[in-house]
Amino acid sequence: MTSRFTIIRDTAAAAAIPKGSVVAMGNFDGVHLGHRAVIEAALKMSRSHGKPAFAVTFEPHPRKFFSPNTPQFRLTDETNKLRLLAGTGLAGAVVMTFDAARAGTTAQDFIHHDLIARLGVSGIAVGYDFHFGKGRVGSPALLVSEAAQLGIEVDVQPYIDIDERPVSSSAIRMALEEGQISDATAMLGGPWFVTGEVIHGEKRGRDLGYPTANIRLSKECSLRHGIYAVRVGRGQGKDHRRFDGVASFGRRPTFDNGAPLLEVFLFDFTGDLYGTTLDVAFIGFIREELIFDSVEALIRQMDDDAAVARTMLAAAPDAFPKLGNID
Structure with missing residues (x-):
């Protein structure tokens, strides 16, 4: 019997979040091979720490907040993204509302308030291109620098490519727009x-x-x-x-x-x-x-x-x- 996948939103009390958890962070649109590498790094870290692993993701997609009138072809809506994340072995997902307050949060405040004070993380896994905080100034390098001072492990996954073509949500969207289903399937690690x-x-x-x-x-x-x-x-x-x-x-x-x-x-x-x-x-x-x-x-x-x-x-x-x- 599999354990229940826990979804934690901004309205949840801090006590609902298991302290010391490891988190995989990203938008995770499509939950493609690059995302799965980040998730697997978090799962490996969680086994080492003896703590559960959660995804930290954002809804709506930040692109939708910054460009509300521009059509945004999402590979997965929120529900299907969570269903895919629930199938990876993660214990749950922390869904953060991406609104004006979130967009205005500095990278340092996000690390120290959201990740450390509220979530109490013991480890963080991200992709090489994950950026966060006001003006997207937060980077994997900043995470490593800030978290290391507090004894928090950070794993930064490099990009994954197939035939020298980097795997990304935008590349998968392009493949689907062109009817290149086999290419999209390869980058997703399964059918769209x-x-x-x-x-x-x-x-x-x-x-x-x-x-x-x-x-x-x-x-x-x-x-x-x-x-x-x-x-x-x-x-x-x-x-x-x-x-x-x-x-x-x-x-x-x-x-x-x-x-x-x-x-x-x-x-x-x-x-x-x-x-x-x-x-x-x-x-x-x-x-x-x-x-x-x-x-x-x-x-x-x-x-x-x-x-x-x-x-x-x-x-x-x-x-x-x-x-x-x-x-």
């Missing part, structure tokens, strides 16, 4: 996924012989429009079920060219999914979105897409995001 509630659509898929589960993604999602091979998760724990499928993300140019919608066809499934929450993991990009001259041509293409998706999924590792329970 989205979560959403199945909503009613126009029922066109049913008439075409491909009834779909329709999910409205964030307006800021800039995943390339097209057809994908996907794996779909439903439920948690002993109730978790997995399905293979093929999905379309886009505007349906043959019909209405409307707002972007994720439409997922689950292979070998019958039943009602309306109101159900699904996790959809993207395994491979099949083709771009096209306009068809006839419904018959569209159905022939959908048959081909389903066959390609089955082949892709059969050849792909049986991977799915490792998600923890945060309920």
Whole structure:
């Protein structure tokens, strides 16, 4: 039986935070391989110290605070970020509200008030590019300098690259925008996924012989429009079920060219999914979105897409995001 993943927010009393904990700090958008190196360093440190390890992260993402009117394509919303963190072996997460007060906190105050006085940390793990405090003047070097004087261990992880391409959340976003699913998967250490509630659509898929589960993604999602091979998760724990499928993300140019919608066809499934929450993991990009001259041509293409998706999924590792329970 796994231990409960504890989420601690700004409103929690200081007594709720286990003193002497080790923390992995970062925004952790996507919880990619670079983030996982920081988390593993914190876990290793926590075993050495005999203390629990927590993530320290910030919500909303600082980019959203500083540029509220600029679309921000997040790899993971807050809930899915926490679910991924809960699947790493961490004891919990400290979620700090990023607001005007946080943006105005000096780096020294963040170290001495938040990390030392409030959290009482015994160790800190960060990535090489982690910056914090007013004006982003806080750096890993400052953490090492300040914390070392207080006997607090600091581990700074170097960048990770794949084929000489540094792993970063921005590089993963770019890969998804280009439909480069294999590149995104490699940098994440597993498939990128989205979560959403199945909503009613126009029922066109049913008439075409491909009834779909329709999910409205964030307006800021800039995943390339097209057809994908996907794996779909439903439920948690002993109730978790997995399905293979093929999905379309886009505007349906043959019909209405409307707002972007994720439409997922689950292979070998019958039943009602309306109101159900699904996790959809993207395994491979099949083709771009096209306009068809006839419904018959569209159905022939959908048959081909389903066959390609089955082949892709059969050849792909049986991977799915490792998600923890945060309920």
